[in-house]
Amino acid sequence: MDKLREELKAELSQSLEGKPLIDESEVSRLPYLSAIVKETLRLHPPAPLLLPHRAQETCEVMNYVVPKGAQVLVNVWAISRDPTVWEDPMSFKPERFIGSQVDFRGQDFKLLPFSAGRRMCPGVSLATRQIPLVLTALVRSFDWCLSDGEDETELDMSEKFGTTLEKERPLLLVPSQSSL
Numbered sequence: 001m002d003k004l005r006e007e008l009k010a011e012l013s014q015s016l017e018g019k020p021l022i023d024e025s026e027v028s029r030l031p032y033l034s035a036i037v038k039e040t041l042r043l044h045p046p047a048p049l050l051l052p053h054r055a056q057e058t059c060e061v062m063n064y065v066v067p068k069g070a071q072v073l074v075n076v077w078a079i080s081r082d083p084t085v086w087e088d089p090m091s092f093k094p095e096r097f098i099g100s101q102v103d104f105r106g107q108d109f110k111l112l113p114f115s116a117g118r119r120m121c122p123g124v125s126l127a128t129r130q131i132p133l134v135l136t137a138l139v140r141s142f143d144w145c146l147s148d149g150e151d152e153t154e155l156d157m158s159e160k161f162g163t164t165l166e167k168e169r170p171l172l173l174v175p176s177q178s179s180l
């Protein structure tokens with residue numbers, strides 16, 4: 001994780017040339033930052049089963065009959081961790097998105113944190129503009145460590161299932177002034 005943070009800081013320092021924060025137009029010049037956001041949404045989709053949908057007509061999907069009126073839940077959490085879809089799916093590896101066209105705008109069915117189609121999240125553009133800005137501000141302004149000197153590689157990432165995904169044990173981080 002240290003290596004990942006250093007790589008992100010290096011990318012930010014190089015592109016921002018001393019400026020503390022980025023603006024929207026700069027995000028496209030920060031591939032590692034964008035890859036971290038994608039990888040986070042892949043491994044920890046905030047809406048793990050999207051929202052419930054209903055089949056308007058009876059249809060057949062991969063030999064399964066879905067009757068008219070059935071409630072349909074799409075388990076994007078499981079798709080994101082499927083080893084037949086993702087290489088080494090349980091590892092947090094932003095590099096997998098570097099040089100890849102895979103995006104979360106509803107065209108790539110293996111990465112659907114915002115869903116797809118007519119009912120996909122209308123906030124996708126706002127969210128994907130805001131997340132990199134907030135993340136950059138947090139990383140540039142502070143150095144972060146776990147409380148009580150806990151080892152980051154041992155961080156318990158167990159999750160609590162619900163309409164939205166939560167960490168089972170809340171994350172407690174200690175900020176200190178950035179060494180940048």
Ligand code: HEM
Pocket residue numbers: 045046047050051052113114115116118119120121122123124126127
């Ligand atoms: C990381 C941030 C976000 C994620 C991962 C996310 C994800 C989702 C998902 C999975 C759905 C369900 C889509 C479906 O029914 O298949 C949804 C619906 C929705 N989202 Fe988001 N969302 C995010 C941020 C936002 C923001 C910032 C807004 C508004 C400013 C927003 C507004 C909505 C609304 C209004 C719906 C309901 C759409 C409908 O039922 O037609 N979301 N979102």
